[in-house]
Amino acid sequence: MSPSAATQSSDLMEVIAARRSQARMRAGLALGLTLGFGAITGWAWAMAWFCIYAGLQAFEYFVLARRTPPPWAAVALLVTNSVVFGVFALAGPLNDGAFGLCCWICLLCGGQLNSALTSQKSRLAFLASSTPFALYLAATPVVALWLGAKPHQAVSIAAAAALIVIFTHMIWRAAARALTAESEARALAEAADAAKSAFVAMVSHELRTPISAILAGAVEAKSARSAKVRDSNLELISSSARMMRTLLDDLLDMSKIEAGRMGVEITAFDLRRLMLETVRFWAPVARRGNLAFRLEGAHSLPAWVEGDPTRIRQVLNNLLSNALKFTESGAITLRMAAEPCPDRTFALILEVIDTGPGMTEEQIGGLFTAYGQLSDSVARTHGGTGLGLNISRELARLMGGDLVADSAPGQGATFRLSLNLSLGEAESPADTALQEQTGLSVLIIDDHEINRRAFTLILQGAVDPIVTAENGQDALAILARQPFDVVLMDLNMPKMGGLDCTRALRAAAGPNQTTPVIALTASAARSEIDVCLAVGMNAFVMKPVEAAELFGAIERVLDAHEATVAAVA
Structure with a gap:
């Protein structure tokens, strides 16, 4: 069974299950119709109809409680219910002329509306339950002519019947769309809540790790017998504190982005120096992981530009950190390119390319989602908040650029940061003494x-x-x-x-x-x-x-x- 057929069958079974819970209500409604319209249809006909229709409801209530019917049986059940319901109304014009025809049309309208409102989840269920009513309505002009109506009156009745069928279908479509939108919104909200709950649990774990290290390092540093041991513990405390600051910075940045309070500043800075410092920071990390670190296109960069060096460095650090986490062998490449534009501006393209496992299209689609990582094992293996890429894309867009990813399974990944920067003037050296x-x-x-x-x-x-x-x-x-x-x-x-x-x-x-x-x-x-x-x-x-x-x-x-x-x- 194809996924779409399986979905249709599942939706149909949901409608059948919901109908079972309404079986007693339908039996009560049938009793009210019998008492209200018995004088028009004839009491013998009304009582016979009630027994048949109530029997159908009893079958649906008791038999379907033990077993789920196959789709064809569910469709047959819906069609049979509508056919039997409409037959009761048919006796109206046969026994009471034009007034009985009016009653028949009213009952058919009610049946059509009930089909639309009780079958929102399944188009198949709606068609099965509404089609008999539509056929009965199609017969009303013929019955009117048989009762002595003039041709133009029959045409008007036919038009009214057609409008009833069309409007009923429109009502079903609107209700089905509203139900689908509600279901999707609920699913998204539940997924977001689940992601945030997992995120909070992960952050709690991530914070406990450096806190435990700080406490242990402080105790050991206090009782250390040699300067070397004390320095080692102090370095542990310092590294743990930096880890905590990174976590808190991500949380603060995300809260500011969600509140629309994140901003960037424009200042003159040395772009080449920023790239050099970034490479000097990450190259030793790559060497410790037995990875080559390549730099391409540095000669094409202008020196002094205007932008936000802190945020550019933050995005680059995020991309390089991720590349190093997920690449076990091969190389990390930082490729740079600058294309001059009019008015003393240029397009800056920074690409971080790795030789890691790569990603599927589905993984790329959720890559920049807040409070999420590619899998639970990522957080356990590599740590982190899972906010870095989302924050990086938001920062890139705040700076007037964008951040995109390109990858395929087994072929590594490329993250491309594009920005438009203005050329700047070199600043006079500051006194740092x-x-x-x-x-x-x-x-x-x-x-x-x-x-x-x-x-x-x-x-x-x-x-x-x-x-x-x-x-x-x-x-x-x-x-x-x-x-x-x-x-x-x-x-x-x-x-x-x-x-x-x-x-x-x-x-x-x-x-x-x-x-x-x-x-x-x-x-x-x-x-x-x-x-x-x-x-x-x-x-x-x-x-x-x-x-x-x-x-x-x-x-x-x-x-x-x-x-x-x-x-x-």
Whole structure:
């Protein structure tokens, strides 16, 4: 049996099963029709009809409870029910003339509508149950002529009968489409819920792994008897923390994409250097896996361009990471091409090509779906959230490009990132010697002691003195009596948050009224950044904070502050 025939048979059996549950209701309806129309059809005819029709319902209710009929028997059952039902109405015009004909037409209309409403799942069931009613309606003009109707009256009755049949079919189609759409929506919702549940379970597992490693590494590092063992445990802690940050970054990026809050920035950067750094990062990983790492077309790239280097690097890292995960032997190729376009723009094509197992068309179709991976074994074997490719495609499209995949089983896979970038101007080299400066005073304001200790560890040696406060109120008291070069401000704190604290600092005269304030935030939403700048903050750093990002932000705000002071002087 073909898949379509099997589906039709399954749908037909669903209609039959639903009809069985309505058998007693149909028997009760038959009794009401017998009592209501018996005087028109004749009581003897009505009682005989009731016995036959009720017997059919009893057969359907009791016999079909024990066994499922074959499709041909189910169709025959539906046809027989409709034929018997229509026969009852036929006695109306035979016994009571034109009035009986009206009653017959009304009953046939009811039968047609019932066929449409009880057979939405199966076209075969609808045709089997409605066709007898359609034939009865087709006979109404003939019966009308037999009763003495004029030809034009018979034509009008025929037109009305045809409209009834057509409208009934339209009603069935609309109901069937609505039922199909509802079923598909329910299936998609259930699949999405199942995928999200599996995703949450997987993320819980993925987070437990680095947390366990951090706890174990911390215990071992504390009791280590040699510097080598301590360094090894510290490296374990650092690697686990980076793993957790990757997971959290994926979750945050996905939530921002779903909320429509993800954004990209345009800045000048060295494209060739970005590619070189990416290759330098992943080449050792490929060598450890006994894979060749090839670079093609680097000479065609322009140097300085305008775009979002962070997001381009993120997409590339995702693609190369996946390629290395799924390629056991052979090579990974990063192919680059740039085609000049008018108005100082060019089309950038970056391809990541692997020699892995490849994918089917079905797998490619679900490749960029959120909360999913090609199989459960992928998460168990390689880890990860399964969000990387979905996030990468969304980022590519936010940057005005796209990300597509091309593959076949046994032939590896090619992921193609296409972007349109503008040519940029080289920036003047920045002074990155903050770590060598001394005498800088910093106030760290955060309600979590762990964060205050972490920021202190990052800054100690480069900044002195370092003062901490756990909320905005305590910070204002410190800022009123002691000058600082930089203030690191958390946003969400008890008693007084970072935004209110900054407003109060800028509004009141004091030694730190113009001191640069850097926001420490877990959100990169443009709206929240704008609010931070509007209240008087000078920059922001995303949590979890990395040393290079924090030092870079401090250096930028200090340079800007010195330039402002010099301009005023």
